């Protein structure tokens with residue numbers, strides 16, 4: 139059976155890639171910077187390496203594996219960390235993949251690198267170039283928005299607070315993908331030769347929704363009367379300008395200004411394929427996979443809430 143190493147196995151996508159790889163019978167090796175306090179090794183097909191504090195030597199010590207899947211990503215998106223993780227750490231992994239004569243290197247990237255403007259996007263693209271010219275068989279997976287990134291306002295909605303968006307709530311669109319569908323797609327790159335030596339943009343089942351649509355779905359599912367609050371995107375420009383003015387004197391302001399730039403990017407750019415010729419985003423051109431819809435995901439969160447309520451109430455009697 140193919141043995142794979144999953145880097146970034148403690149992240150949102152990485153941990154799902156590990157779960158579905160084990161479900162599908164792969165032998166899996168991972169590395170962790172911190173302990174999750176789970177007792178012992180739960181699965182005989184899983185080997186976990188402990189990374190000692192901020193030490194990259196763990197890559198040098200990696201044992202023979204057939205395929206490396208990198209779900210590594212900077213936790214902050216700040217320029218220095220993005221360079222260290224999205225570029226440098228991935229380069230070290232690639233060198234190791236070459237030394238181990240791996241049959242494939244699968245990279246989790248992002249669809250937004252097609253229109254790069256942010257530091258982390260340039261770091262990802264720089265590594266994609268290294269991978270393409272490495273001579274190794276590669277698959278570069280560029281997903282659309284994740285469900286988790288579209289769920290941040292659920293708690294506010296439940297408390298009766300308004301759903302917040304920029305402009306008219308319809309500046310951007312996306313075709314979101316669940317962590318399960320994306321993980322299965324990533325793993326399918328191992329056997330599916332049509333996904334070898336390719337850049338693979340990928341979204342969830344065909345749908346194209348705006349932030350305002352997401353608000354509507356949330357109000358319907360959580361049975362709260364709709365309330366919206368809109369902010370102009372120029373507000374983000376104004377905050378960034380203020381931060382840039384003090385940036386030469388403050389690293390904090392410099393890093394925050396990059397984060398505001400990231401927020402502006404996602405408030406104004408769709409997570410779909412960019413059609414160069416027509417100069418617009420195109421939902422129909424965006425490849426799709428899987429079955430999970432954002433609506434079903436929100437329902438599953440509501441059902442979980444209801445179950446927790448039932449469990450709590452049953453303890454009272």
Ligand SMILES: NC(=O)c1ccc[n+]([C@@H]2O[C@H](COP(=O)([O-])OP(=O)(O)OC[C@H]3O[C@@H](n4cnc5c(N)ncnc54)[C@H](OP(=O)(O)O)[C@@H]3O)[C@@H](O)[C@H]2O)c1
Pocket residue numbers: 145146147148149150151152170171172209210211212213223227246247248249280281282283284285287
């Ligand atoms: N959010 C979205 O909607 C979206 C959409 C499309 C694409 N993407 C892309 O998807 C990718 C992965 O996203 P995600 O949400 O799964 O990421 P995540 O949850 O932030 O996980 C990042 C992983 O990288 C590891 N890591 C970070 N710095 C490290 C270091 N110095 N040494 C060792 N490990 C390190 C983390 O380990 P620790 O647990 O130890 O920190 C974690 O396992 C990113 O490239 C992102 O750009 C995101």
